Amino acid sequence: MTPPVVLFTRDLRLHDNPTLAQAVSVHPLVIPLFVLDDRLLGSPNRTAYLLGALRSLRDSLGGALVVRRGDVVDAIAALGASAVYVADDASAYATRRLRRLRERLDVHVTPGSAVVAPGDVHPVGGDHYRVFTPYWNAWSRAAVRPLARTPAAIELPPGIDPGEIPALADITDGVPSPELPASGETAARALLSAFVAERLAQYDETRNGFAPDATSGLSTALHFGCISAVEVARRVAGQPGTEPFLRQLCWRDFSLQLLAARPDLPFADYRPRGDRWNDDEEGLLAWREGVTGYPIVDASMRQLLAEGWMPGRARLLAASFLVKHLRIDWRAGAAHFMALLVDGDVASNSANWQWVAGTGTDTRPNRMFNPVRQAHRFDPDGAYVRRYVPELAGLSAKAIHEPWTLGAAALAELGYPAPIVDHAAASAAFAAARTGAVAR
Numbered sequence: 001m002t003p004p005v006v007l008f009t010r011d012l013r014l015h016d017n018p019t020l021a022q023a024v025s026v027h028p029l030v031i032p033l034f035v036l037d038d039r040l041l042g043s044p045n046r047t048a049y050l051l052g053a054l055r056s057l058r059d060s061l062g063g064a065l066v067v068r069r070g071d072v073v074d075a076i077a078a079l080g081a082s083a084v085y086v087a088d089d090a091s092a093y094a095t096r097r098l099r100r101l102r103e104r105l106d107v108h109v110t111p112g113s114a115v116v117a118p119g120d121v122h123p124v125g126g127d128h129y130r131v132f133t134p135y136w137n138a139w140s141r142a143a144v145r146p147l148a149r150t151p152a153a154i155e156l157p158p159g160i161d162p163g164e165i166p167a168l169a170d171i172t173d174g175v176p177s178p179e180l181p182a183s184g185e186t187a188a189r190a191l192l193s194a195f196v197a198e199r200l201a202q203y204d205e206t207r208n209g210f211a212p213d214a215t216s217g218l219s220t221a222l223h224f225g226c227i228s229a230v231e232v233a234r235r236v237a238g239q240p241g242t243e244p245f246l247r248q249l250c251w252r253d254f255s256l257q258l259l260a261a262r263p264d265l266p267f268a269d270y271r272p273r274g275d276r277w278n279d280d281e282e283g284l285l286a287w288r289e290g291v292t293g294y295p296i297v298d299a300s301m302r303q304l305l306a307e308g309w310m311p312g313r314a315r316l317l318a319a320s321f322l323v324k325h326l327r328i329d330w331r332a333g334a335a336h337f338m339a340l341l342v343d344g345d346v347a348s349n350s351a352n353w354q355w356v357a358g359t360g361t362d363t364r365p366n367r368m369f370n371p372v373r374q375a376h377r378f379d380p381d382g383a384y385v386r387r388y389v390p391e392l393a394g395l396s397a398k399a400i401h402e403p404w405t406l407g408a409a410a411l412a413e414l415g416y417p418a419p420i421v422d423h424a425a426a427s428a429a430f431a432a433a434r435t436g437a438v439a440r
Helices: 018-026 044-060 072-079 092-104 132-141 185-198 200-206 219-224 229-236 242-261 281-289 295-307 312-325 330-340 346-357 371-378 383-388 408-414 423-439
Strands: 005-007 031-036 066-069 083-087 106-110
Touching: 005 018, 005 072, 018 083, 018 106, 031 072, 044 185, 044 219, 066 072, 072 092, 083 092, 092 106, 132 242, 185 200, 185 219, 185 229, 200 242, 229 242, 242 346, 281 295, 281 312, 281 330, 295 312, 295 330, 295 371, 295 383, 312 330, 312 346, 312 371, 312 423, 330 346
Parallel strands: 005 031, 005 083, 031 066, 083 106
Antiparallel strands: none
């Protein structure tokens, strides 16, 4: 009888992997499998990170990782397995995959990527939390599963060809960013150790900034499961600065329980406001390319293009500018982020975009961020803008965030555009549009 498949999805690690641990506790032999589905392969940055994580996982498994490309159900059927172990997930793709697996196989679902799984906490009389603070209070009190046992060496059953992990050039013609973080479990665990030792205590002071080391840098490793969120939460427990960081892990779980309850979250307003979005292709293109005339927004979008990543504050300001200054549908922005972000996560991306747009869980849906004020507050010396908008690098700390004050001739000489929208006018237009939308 063919041993069961352990299907790796977003859990590309050996340590604290409930799926692998449960399977090997029951079966003397298993088939560790990852299936590359072209429908999920995104930007060159994301693909490069994934391939690196797979190579790292294969090393951790002593070469025993089987890699196939194509349809996951067909790949398992070709191996002759009648049972599969797989981690729980809430995306539409994962839900369809699980349904198809159950039609043909004996399926064992194990804990997924959350610290507190969707449904483990819920309000009285409700299926999920719609506001973060009550969820945080419940999440903070919830029991967290123990770490799964790390298995001994895995040996493939006789006759199973592990297959090749393809080169990046076999999948995409694109070139990944040289700033791409090292991928895989070993790199992720080293990153966590360095963060806890060097930056966790100051996390609350730095997390809204734009410096390269302002955040934990763990989001990509967590998304691919190169490190377990449960292990991260347990590792930081009791350390100085823990609560602000744990709140970020909680936001991740909060978004996942929203998606589990509302599978349409990526494309339907969670709380409809009756918005009528602008059909502005030129504005959308300027935003995507980082030429809006607002340096902090442009720096954010250029970092995304170059590196496939941006800090949280940058994501917030860029998203707010698109939906509330340009009045462009949040779905267009969310799709662009998902296409490029190395850590692009369906639940977090959709929930955060809806929060910014005021169609999600924000209790102040009509808030609008002033990009200039935010820039002076969080990038006071202009270092972030200088790094990603080099045409402005020679300007003073004040002028770099408001270059239009130098005049049209100076902007032309710098090769930088004038703002595509006036903040005061955009603020008034948004207020009028949203007020009208709510009244209808």
